[in-house]
Amino acid sequence: MKLRLRLALTVVAVSVPMVAGLGYVQHSLRQRNQAEVLEASTLARMQAGERERCEAQPETWRTRRGGPPRPEGLGAPDRPPRPEGPGGPPPEGGPGVVMHFAYDARLESRNPRAPVVSESVRRDALEGRTSVVRRTSENGESQLDVLVRMPWSEGPCAFVLARRLAPRGPPLGGMPPPEVLAIPFLAVLAMVVALGPMVRRVRQLTSEVRASASSRYVAPVQVRGNDEVTELARAFQEARAEIQHQLSQQEAREQALRDFLANTTHDVMTPLTVLQGHLSTLQQRLRRGDALDPAVVGDAMGEAHYIASLVHNLAAAARLEAGQPQAEFAAVDLNAVISRVLGRHQPIARQQRIALESGVPEAAVCVHGDVTLIEQAVSNIVFNGIHHGREDGHVAVVLEHSREKRFRLRVIDDGPGIPEAERARLMERRFRGNAARTRGLAGQGLGLHITQHVAQVHGWALTLAASEYGGLEVVLEGPSST
Structure with a gap:
């Protein structure tokens, strides 16, 4: 109607x-x-x-x-x-x-x-x-x-x-006088006349909303006047801005997904091709009955370890870069996290003749956070220490806990280290493309970017400094729940 x-x-x-x-x-x-x-x-x-x-x-x-x-x-x-006189009826x-x-x-x-x-x-x-x-x-x-x-x-x-x-x-x-009967007719007439401009404005607003929707909400909706129709136009305009924001976020997520797939293909295929070459060499030596070359086996293990670490980092980066991370906060035992990380990296550390050690308090140190993100952040720091350490070197993971209910997790290595200028640049870097995924010195950019982002999500501090043993010391610190 x-x-x-x-x-x-x-x-x-x-x-x-x-x-x-x-x-x-x-x-x-x-x-x-x-x-x-x-x-x-x-x-x-x-x-x-x-x-x-x-x-x-x-x-x-x-x-x-x-x-x-x-x-x-x-x-x-x-x-x-009452009768009028004897027997007489009253007059009409x-x-x-x-x-x-x-x-x-x-x-x-x-x-x-x-x-x-x-x-x-x-x-x-x-x-x-x-x-x-x-x-x-x-x-x-x-x-x-x-x-x-x-x-x-x-x-x-x-x-x-x-x-x-x-x-x-x-x-x-009976019927009311004409001036009374004219009230509803005059009211209807006045209503029809008064509604003319409003109906035109509503129709114009409807046309503008449809035009904006057909242009994927690029065309604006005009806000005119200062009445209820204006408020409706303003509400449509606010909804249009919100829809544009949602569309831009969706496009950004889709672009991030496309970039993630493209970079994943590029980054995984390189070490996978190297791993296939090592496995082919081992297979040929086995067919000839030759003894296995420990160096080739070690390189194959290193490539497999790198691929596993890279896949975990890519998944964490996609999760963090897509917008608000869906972190599931709960009590996290840092002692158990360190134990799992060391167990995962111990085989490759032995293969590269790097001593992987740890020092944690006897009582469990617990924090409130997302266990998957925290474990990936710690794993990135330990992986960097092993991957860029020197042969017969050391990587130590030290967890400290203060009475003020604060923890301090230190990963120390005695490798070649990173110059101070490079350390500042790596801390400022954001994950934006292949430049942050290379396997050279800048390859730490992806892992450290993820670690820095995880620290920000949990309200922790991440610092990089030269260690007293000549290598790099990475420190994560923040409040604990124990």
């Missing part, structure tokens, strides 16, 4: 009971006005000379305008009328007839034609009320009776009954 039609129907639905109420009020006021006019005219008539005529001939005094009346019981239309009344009858202080009339006063009217009049009004209807006529107390309290004309007979009209006084 269109907006204009809906509002027009709403106005009509509200106006109909309003018009009915106004008609009822008008009808009530008209009836009240009729009773007041009849009371005032009766008092004025009696004070203008009718009192003397009434008191001079109370048995026959009666006034009327119009045709002869048809008196009935006052306030009791179902009661049979006609439309617009006004009659007056006189009563004494006890509400008794000496005129046999006067209507009988009902008990309810008698009770109200004798209580001191200046007038008593009763309305009845019968045989298609409405009857208005007003019993008026005269300023004098004695004599046969202490009360005067004014009776008005008229054809009975429609319920509630």
Whole structure:
């Protein structure tokens, strides 16, 4: 249903009971006005000379305008009328007839034609009320009776009954006057005219929203004015900005995924090709019955270890670079993490004749964090120490815990180390492409980038410094939960 039609129907639905109420009020006021006019005219008539005529001939005094009346019981239309004389019926009344009858202080009339006063009217009049009004209807006529107390309290004309007979009209006084009936029509007309500009603005806003959606929310939605339609346009504009932000994030994630797949293929295929070459060499020597070359076996193990570490790093990088990492925080035992990392790297360390050692407190040191990310960060530091260490060298993992509930994890090696300028550059580097994935000195960029990001997620500090043994010392420190 269109907006204009809906509002027009709403106005009509509200106006109909309003018009009915106004008609009822008008009808009530008209009836009240009729009773007041009849009371005032009766008092004025009696004070203008009718009192003397009434008191001079109370048995026959009666006034009327119009045709002869048809008196009935006052306030009791179902009661049979009092007869006029022996066996004579009361005269018939006609439309617009006004009659007056006189009563004494006890509400008794000496005129046999006067209507009988009902008990309810008698009770109200004798209580001191200046007038008593009763309305009845019968045989298609409405009857208005007003019993008026005269300023004098004695004599046969202490009360005067004014009776008005008229054809009975429609319920509630019939149709309201034209000015009342015009209210709903004027309201509907004003509503239709006033809604014209608003409907046009809503249609224009609908067109702009559709155009923005068809352009993948590049086209803006105009915000004009300062009303509810403006608020709606502003809400659409805010929704458009949010959708654009979500689309840009989605495109960034998709681009990161494409880059991840491309770089993974490139980075994994190089060591995998080298590993295949080593395995082919070993296979040829086995076929010839030659003894295995320990150097070839060691190189093959190193390539396999590198591939495993690279795959773990690529997965962690994709998880961290895609936006908010879905870290699952829980209690993490750093002692157990160090034990698992050393167990994973011990075979390759022995192959390269590097002593991999550790020193941890007897009591478990626990932190609140994501165990997978923490283990990958520690593994990256240990891998760098082994991968870039010297033969017959050492890599030590030392975990310290203070009374202030802070931990300090140090990975120390005695390898060639990294110049201070290179250390600062590696700490500032972000994962952005192949430059951070090479296997040379810059190859530490991926692992250290992941470690630095994990530290930021957990609120820890990561520092790189020259070790006292000539190599590199990497330190992770932060609060503990034990």
